[in-house]
Amino acid sequence: SKYILFKVHFSWVTCFTCPSTCLFYNTHSDIIILTITRCIAIVYIYFQFQNLRQLGSKYILGIAGLFTIFSSFVFSTVVIHFLDKELTGLNEALPFFLLLIDLSKACALAKYALSSNSQDEVRDNIARGMAVLGPTFTLDALVECLVIGVGTMSGVRQLEIMCCFGCMSVLANYFVFMTFFPACVSLVLEVRVNTHTPHRHAPEVIRPLPVPTTELQPTFRLGSMEEERESPRAERSQTPQPSLPTDPRPLEECLTILKNPEMGARFLSDDEVVVLVNSKHIPSYKLEAMMERPERGVSIRRHMISSKLPDTSALSSLPYLDYDYSKVMGTCCENVIGYMPIPxxxxxxxxxxxxxxxxxxxxxxxxxxxxxxxxxxxxxxxxxxxxxxxxDGMTRGPVIRCPSACLAAEVKGWLESTDGFQAIKDAFDHTSRSEVKLIVCLSRQGTEQALARLQEQYPELVVLAVSGNYCTDKKPAAINWIEGRGxxxxxxxxxxxxxxxxxxxxxxxxxxxxxxxxxxxxxxxxxxxxxxxxxxxxxxxxxxxxxxxxxxxxxxxxxxxxxxxxxxxxxxxxxxxxxxxxxxxxxxxxxxxxxxxxxxxxxxxxxxxxxxxxxxxxxxxxxxxxxxxxxxxxxxxxxxxxxxxxxxxxxxxxxxxxxxxxxxxxxxxxxx
CATH class of the missing domain: 3.90.770.10 (3-hydroxy-3-methylglutaryl-coenzyme A Reductase; Chain A, domain 2)
Known part of the structure; x- marks a missing residue:
């Protein structure tokens, strides 16, 4: 049966030279080529798993990959059996089957899963990964089936059987990677996390900062139950976390990694980032912006601040997880160490x-x-x-200085005149109406534009401050009580x-x-x-x-x-x-x-x-x-x-x- 199966696969290239010695030549050539093919398949699978191990987990992905290969092979056999195809030569077709398995798909999906910081994020990130990678999986499987399927129309029975095996292998891989593998990864990660309580994460998956009192932080959300199941950080943690060394690397090497646009801070451990902050290479107030995730910057700052407090566990009850810090940066707060939940x-x-x-x-x-x-x-x-x-109106009272009282009186008279008022108003109105009328504080930009126009009219005057407390803002004042503000x-x-x-x-x-x-x-x-x-x-x-x-x-x-x-x-x-x-x-x-x-x-x-x-x-x-x-x-x-x-x-x-x-x-x- 081995000769019959591989005669078409190999001897159709060599037998035309000497028909009289075809049987002997094909038998030996089949054995040699089959051995080489098996070796190539084994080496190929080895390198595939080597790539998976680089993610940082020695066991999780290996077990998942073995289950995937086994399930794919069994599924192929069952499908071929139910389609009444011959199983003869399935052993010889195994190398061809292994060469069609692409574990890079498993690697890509696993990166999404391993970038999670909680069990909820594992589920969300796997779903997101399937949404991103699913179309690619489908297109690859479709193209492979079309290319290999051409052989099923060759008219050569042995070649049709081989191509049938190939198509079934591709379909089996597609089905398992789209159904079995995501569930397997999620289950293994969940079991792994549960066996490492009270720690939040499996140590092979992610290395948190050594602040155990902040590991189990309560989360506070406002919305429906379905919305509360969604993790804000899961939507932002699409970049997989690489494997990081346990011991900090030298400062020069860390600086090189930080300045490398293809690597950056996500290739540095938390301890290495702390070293860079202490050496003034990373400003502490820019931690959120320089990390791959703002939340990681907050976590590192908490660790640095906690070590300087009289009680290192003082921040344990101040939550910081599951918060969208991207909206806080540059708008609401600086040097963030968490958020304050208020009833x-x-x-x-x-x-x-x-x-x-x-x-x-x-x-x-x-x-x-x-x-x-x-x-x-x-x-x-x-x-x-x-x-x-x-x-409805907001005020901003700048303070200016004139060289003389006479000039001050002249400026006052010009501002109260029709032409002067209109000139200042036109300059002010160049700013956005949404800034001027809808924000609680009058836009300083509008005031600066008006002052610039005033200086064009009177170059001698000096602007001391854009606000002179005559407004009056955030202070008790009779003028606001009498004339109103806002x-x-x-x-x-x-x-x-x-x-x-x-x-x-x-x-x-x-x-x-x-x-x-x-x-x-x-x-x-x-x-x-x-x-x-x-x-x-x-x-x-x-x-x-x-x-x-x-x-x-x-x-x-x-x-x-x-x-x-x-x-x-x-x-x-x-x-x-x-x-x-x-x-x-x-x-x-x-x-x-x-x-x-x-x-x-x-x-x-x-x-x-x-x-x-x-x-x-x-x-x-x-x-x-x-x-x-x-x-x-x-x-x-x-x-x-x-x-x-x-x-x-x-x-x-x-x-x-x-x-x-x-x-x-x-x-x-x-x-x-």
Whole structure:
């Protein structure tokens, strides 16, 4: 059978020279060529597995590869059997079968799997690898089948059998690599990780920094359950991690690798990167940008900082994994060592201007969300609140110096003239409208353009600073309280007497009395600027943190005056209003580009810039802030009037302190 099978394969090249000695020559030539073919197949498979071992794992891919070859061979045999093909010569066809196996496909897919940092990423990266490599696998298998399949139409039976084996081998390899191999790799990696608990990763797959206290970090995501299964880092970790030496290499060799554009930082271990940072070859503030993944730069910085702290495990509870640092770099924060998860509650629905809003609030103050939620309920039962934007404009007050007072007066007169104002306005308007009108801080670029035009008119003047604190930004100032800055908003509502009594547990008379003596008289005696309210800053800060605003803007944005008076036919209904002249916020830029903060903005329907009317989303957010402040003011003032504030905090915060019953005061008597 061996002679019959390989006669066509080899002797059709040599037998035409001497037909009389064909049998003897073919028999020996078949043996020699078959032996050479087997040796080539063995060497070929050896080099294929050698390439797989370079990934850093000595066993995982070897086992997976052996299973793949075995399964492919068995599958080929079964398919040939069910197609009623002859199995004669299958032993001689084995070298041909081995030469058709391309383990580079397994290597490519394994690189995706081994670049993972968690079991969830193994699954995600294998799926991503199949999505990227699948079309190539399919095209290669199709072309090979077409080329080899030409022999099945030769009319020579032995050649048709060989080509049939070849086609079946290609199809078997394709089927196994597309189905069995990914599952096998995932299973082996999962078993490997589980046998190395409590470590996060198998040591052969990836070498983490030696900070064991940060290995098991909790992850915090905001979204649906399906979204939480997706790893943000899995989408960014497409570059496979090469095998790295255990001991750090010399500094010169590390520098060469770092400067090599084809290698870079991913070919350096974490310890080697630390050496480069300590030797000033890598600036510590550029770790995220110079690493192949920003998260690795954060991890290395944590390791360096932890070694300098009094307690090296101080950062163990500060999470840093599974965060998209690419949006943080150059926009939100520098020298990042993690992120701060803050509880986010929801108050609502807030019935405002005929719409329902679920208001996100990020806070660690107990009872704040619950109290605001009660205020929202009282507003809804009263028919809702109404709001208006009174003014919308941002200020930036630069400071300039003139050689003389006369020149300063001349500059002032030119700026107030029609021509001068128009010239400065035209220069300012050259900047992007989205920068000028939609961001919480006025674009410095616009101010610089205006100052440049002013210097063209008066070359003698000197610009000292683009901001002279006359704005005034992030500081309490009477000018913002009087003239306003950002969005000036007002919100009002009428609460029926029944709701005041049943929901707020007090009376209109008591609320009005407390508001006059606390929010108005008390604040005036304290010399407050814009602080004629109970706790507007609480609500502003909670919404700002949740929605990606600048928390420091709470200083000016919480300027608020709360007014209450009796209304209605019998004078038992409550009219309440909140006026906030300097709400500084925006929906574009800054922290609003971060995914969790964008989710909170989407809850309110104000994420990003408005397509219909530029700036409308920011104005709507300002109205929501003012309405939420009104709800918070209403509930807190009711608690104070009824004498429930301290008891509610002790109850809901689960304090173990036993307090005596609150001594009834004047307002408590009135509310009863």
């Amino acid at each position: 986010v509650g929801v108050a609502g629905p807030l019935h405002l201007d005929g719409k329902q809003f679920q208001v996100p609030m990020a806070t660690t103050e107990g009872c704040l969300v619950a109290s605001t939620n009660r205020g929202c309920r009282a507003i809804s039962l009263g028919g809702g609140a109404s709001s208006r934007i009174l003014a 969005k000036s908003a007002v919100c009002e509502a009428t609460i029926p007497a029944k709701v005041v009594k049943e929901v707020l547990k007090t009376s209109t008379e008591a609320l009005v009395d407390v508001n006059i003596n606390k929010n108005l008289v008390g604040s005036a005696m304290a010399g407050s600027i814009g602080g004629y309210n109970a706790h507007a800053a609480n609500l502003v800060a909670a919404i700002y943190i949740a929605c990606g605003q600048d928390p420091a803007q709470t200083v000016g944005s919480s300027n608020c005056i709360t007014l209450m008076e009796a209304s209605g036919p019998t004078g038992e209904d409550l009219y309440i209003s909140c006026t906030m002249p300097s709400i500084e916020l925006g929906t574009v830029g800054g922290g609003t580009i971060l995914a969790p903060q964008q989710a909170c903005l989407q809850m309110l329907g104000v994420q990003g810039a408005s397509q219909e009317c530029p700036g409308e989303n920011a104005r709507q957010l300002a109205r929501v802030v003012c309405g939420t402040v009104l709800a918070g003011e209403l509930s807190l003032m009711a608690a104070l009037a009824a004498g429930h504030l301290v008891k509610s905090h002790m109850t809901h915060n689960r304090s173990k302190v036993n307090l005596q019953e609150t001594i009834p005061g004047t307002c408590t008597k009135k509310s009863s």
